[in-house]
């Protein structure tokens with residue numbers, strides 16, 4: 001069943017099937033999508049239907065509306081405490097692509113591994129660089145992660161050895177789900193990109209720095225001007241406040257280690273999607289695209305004294321050169337039992353919309 | 368419905384449900400897997416069930432067995448001409464990984480782009496290099512392919528331009544489907560790898576050489592000795608003869624442009640699978656892993672006069688330096704309307720097992 005979060009509860013949309021049928025004409029004969037185990041079908045229906053559905057749900061959740069407020073039987077059926085619910089991935093994710101769209105992050109990583117003068121690879125400023133990832137590896141918030149083992153280089157000119165990662169990191173990311181897909185061979189133009197983006201979630205891209213070294217980087221405030229197919233009119237950035245917290249084994253409280261914002265991203269979500277499909281690559285409803293690590297803000301380049309806008313330990317500790325303090329323990333990278341918690345919200349004078357939590361703990365490697 | 372090829376016909380396994388139930392004890396209560404639209408569930412059942420099923424099917428397809436031979440009604444229902452059937456992908460492919468496991472191919476490409484002395488990247492000889500790909504882009508043989516457009520570099524130090532690929536190539540590959548999967552965090556050991564490999568298919572990895580340049584390469588006859596988790600006992604290579612044919616627009620016959628063999632692959636399928644899961648990556652039934660381009664045989668390095676063992680036009684024409692003749696037309700890369708046909712077979716004194724055809728034609732780019 002599919003639900004939406006409201007305060008500390010969730011609203012089960014499958015309980016509202018007949019109400020939705022009656023009150024949202026766009027959902028005529030379609031309201032059974034909320035009884036499916038994933039949102040894929042709803043994602044494929046397109047923006048007008050998402051908007052009409054959202055509008056109606058906002059209406060019945062407002063204080064002034066009696067539909068839900070005065071129907072005790074329905075409220076008991078449809079509203080469930082988040083604590084009693086078991087969360088699942090919102091979609092069956094066909095494919096997953098992870099972009100590398102934060103200029104500050106790309107500059108930091110490039111500076112670390114290739115020096116200041118070659119920080120950004122030449123192609124970075126011309127297109128949103130992306131990597132395909134495994135959709136099988138995407139797990140719901142709260143899933144423990146076993147420390148990965150693999151081949152590790154003990155030093156230059158020495159053969160690799162096998163072992164557990166010693167440089168385990170998080171990456172603060174957001175990701176968008178694809179709404180309606182496109183056919184193989186037919187790119188999505190930038191004018192229509194927004195209609196193919198269903199919504200945005202928090203994502204932690206766990207990264208073993210010593211097993212799989214990062215290998216790409218990037219350029220400036222959309223200077224040079226992007227090629228025509230990537231040129232976007234109107235605002236495309238989202239002001240989403242992001243926070244990273246960390247907790248060491250057996251400790252009770254999380255310590256804030258970074259604050260960032262999705263608006264710092266150099267390449268917009270729309271540009272990422274357009275570039276991804278420009279070669280004719282077909283996107284499917286429920287496919288997921290990560291933004292890449294989000295490091296932003298005035299102090300984000302070259303690890304200033306204020307480390308807070310940096311979206312990875314790689315940057316915060318400058319590849320292990322400096323240590324941070326977590327619950328009285330020193331850390332360069334993530335140790336067994338450590339927990340990483342990502343949160344995010346948007347706000348204006350009237351609203352505060354939260355993105356829930358993205359949390360995970362590292363378990364010892366598999367023997 | 369799922370079927371197997373037999374001569375120029377296919378045998379519809381869903382027509383044999385009750386026969387399979389009665390005669391294959393391992394399929395008790397499971398024979399409905401053949402009525403599903405894909406083989407994913409059958410793939411997940413494991414080697415003993417695949418073997419028992421194959422053995423029974425071989426028995427009823429042999430000349431000496433009367434089950435099918437003398438049952439005209441069943442034969443009419445179950446045997447269908449391949450020409451009348453519409454082929455589909457055998458599985459719902461959750462994830463797709465493409466390896467780069469042919470030493471000859473990696474050496475050729477590395478020589479072309481980095482020179483003879485740096486042909487193989489240092490890590491190539493230590494592990495089977497693989498890239499994640501999009502499973503959405505995998506299409507059944509016979510599907511026309513629209514020429515991709517994207518950013519193309521007009522030359523060093525010049526900004527990229529947008530346009531259709533002018534260096535469109537094929538890659539002769541094979542690919543294996545994953546049988547039973549593994550849990551996230553629990554690697555597949557080399558001793559058990561074979562039980563997780565369902566079977567092998569032909570694959571053409573269409574490649575736009577000017578949009579997405581190849582960027583990785585490799586080392587020798589498993590020297591240095593692989594790390595322990597990659598060490599394999601017993602024969603792991605497969606002697607599968609492979610042929611590439613090409614046909615230009617409006618011409619009738621295909622011209623052979625390459626012959627190779629899966630046995631030349633440096634890293635075995637088992638090693639590819641083991642390395643893929645060693646970091647705890649979970650594989651799912653129906654996931655697909657490509658071998659990477661298969662260039663092999665004594666003349667395969669550095670494009671000798673006999674180009675036939677080379678699995679890509681990139682190598683055959685040495686990045687466009689020499690031309691080949693196809694139906695009287697000169698070619699360096701693939702032009703609109705050209706068709707590529709891959710075939711493969713294994714044989715011994717008693718058997719010849721074919722892999723069918725993997726065919727596709729290039730259409731003009733999308734405007």
Ligand SMILES: [Ca+2]
Pocket residue numbers: 098099171173205292293
């Ligand atoms: Ca990332």
Ligand SMILES: [Ca+2]
Pocket residue numbers: 465538540572659660
């Ligand atoms: Ca390939």
Ligand SMILES: [Mg+2]
Pocket residue numbers: 098133205
């Ligand atoms: Mg990543």
Ligand SMILES: [Mg+2]
Pocket residue numbers: 465500572
């Ligand atoms: Mg490939």
Ligand code: NI
Pocket residue numbers: 094095096132133134135461462463499500501502
């Ligand atoms: Ni993928």
